[in-house]
Amino acid sequence: MSKKIIVSGMRPSGRLHLGNYIGALQNWISLQDSYQCFYFIADWHALTTGYEDTSDLRDNIREMLIDWLSAGLDPEKAVIFKQSDIPEHAELFLLLGMITPISWLERCPTFKEQLRELEGRNINTYGFLGYPALQAADILAYRAAAVPVGEDQLPHLEFTREVARRFNSLYGRVFPEPQPLLSEFTLIPGVDGRKMSKSYDNYIAMSASPAEIKEQVRMMITDPQRVRRRDPGRPEVCTVYSFQQIFNPTGVADLEEQCRKAGVGCVECKNILAASLAAALASVYEKRQELLQNPALVDEVLAAGNEKARAAARETLAIVRDAMHL
Numbered sequence: 303m304s305k306k307i308i309v310s311g312m313r314p315s316g317r318l319h320l321g322n323y324i325g326a327l328q329n330w331i332s333l334q335d336s337y338q339c340f341y342f343i344a345d346w347h348a349l350t351t352g353y354e355d356t357s358d359l360r361d362n363i364r365e366m367l368i369d370w371l372s373a374g375l376d377p378e379k380a381v382i383f384k385q386s387d388i389p390e391h392a393e394l395f396l397l398l399g400m401i402t403p404i405s406w407l408e409r410c411p412t413f414k415e416q417l418r419e420l421e422g423r424n425i426n427t428y429g430f431l432g433y434p435a436l437q438a439a440d441i442l443a444y445r446a447a448a449v450p451v452g453e454d455q456l457p458h459l460e461f462t463r464e465v466a467r468r469f470n471s472l473y474g475r476v477f478p479e480p481q482p483l484l485s486e487f488t489l490i491p492g493v494d495g496r497k498m499s500k501s502y503d504n505y506i507a508m509s510a511s512p513a514e515i516k517e518q519v520r521m522m523i524t525d526p527q528r529v530r531r532r533d534p535g536r537p538e539v540c541t542v543y544s545f546q547q548i549f550n551p552t553g554v555a556d557l558e559e560q561c562r563k564a565g566v567g568c569v570e571c572k573n574i575l576a577a578s579l580a581a582a583l584a585s586v587y588e589k590r591q592e593l594l595q596n597p598a599l600v601d602e603v604l605a606a607g608n609e610k611a612r613a614a615a616r617e618t619l620a621i622v623r624d625a626m627h628l
């Protein structure tokens with residue numbers, strides 16, 4: 303029996319951080335055995351909010367692709383490609399645009415939210431308003447059965463399902479309505495305790511070297527009330543402890559107990575975490591070094607993925623054009 307198709311993309315943001323790795327990439331990796339996965343670099347989506355300065359875009363695309371491969375996305379199992387290399391996404395976006403009421407786009411919760419959040423940046427554009435339709439085209443171009451999403455992305459998927467329904471009711475059944483594949487995302491804090499984010503500059507790169515990891519862990523905020531080594535600590539307010547829970551599951555209970563009775567110092571606790579993190583990320587770091595030595599291999603992976611994606615999207619667009627009598 304052929305595997306169900308799923309589609310997911312990521313905006314190219316350069317080297318990924320631990321939050322991306324734990325939150326999304328590990329989920330993608332775990333899905334690639336059970337589904338026919340299409341994973342794409344969403345470079346057109348990056349333009350919806352970042353069209354004014356594209357000078358880093360090519361580097362960001364490449365760095366993210368290298369991180370994907372370093373983490374374990376396997377081009378033998380998943381189709382890995384770049385959105386802008388598949389013009390069928392743009393054609394389907396245009397065709398879906400013809401049948402999408404503007405009110406559906408305007409009521410998308412992230413549209414208003416982002417307009418508020420990114421105040422000061424001129425994103426009141428046709429492209430930004432239309433990006434849920436582009437997202438629908440990304441998914442429907444492969445007639446995906448499901449899309450891995452977090453709770454917060456459900457409205458977007460519902461939009462895609464509505465567009466698919468409308469298309470099917472006008473021109474006959476072409477698209478399946480993609481189902482949500484709900485994933486639990488583990489959130490990890492940044493070194494300063496806020497959400498890990500590049501814009502806060504509080505992140506640990508997913509492919510950091512052991513020395514970089516040590517330095518970042520050294521900067522982590524601990525319990526501010528624990529001033530001296532002999533003061534008992536409160537792990538529940540400590541960023542180091544949050545990381546220990548994820549990356550040192552076997553040692554975390556003992557560290558918690560020791561922290562509360564001042565049996566372990568923060569420097570030692572951080573050293574333990576840095577060692578656990580470096581061990582957990584060693585294979586990612588090593589694979590990245592290998593890929594950096596072999597840029598042609600990275601190009602080949604993308605070219606082969608683009609070819610497979612394009613063949614699948616072409617097939618869909620032939621059906622779409624036929625259904626619309628174009």
Ligand code: SF4
Nearest residue numbers: 535540542561568571
């Ligand atoms: S001992 Fe560890 S968990 Fe306790 S406050 Fe220090 S760094 Fe945090």
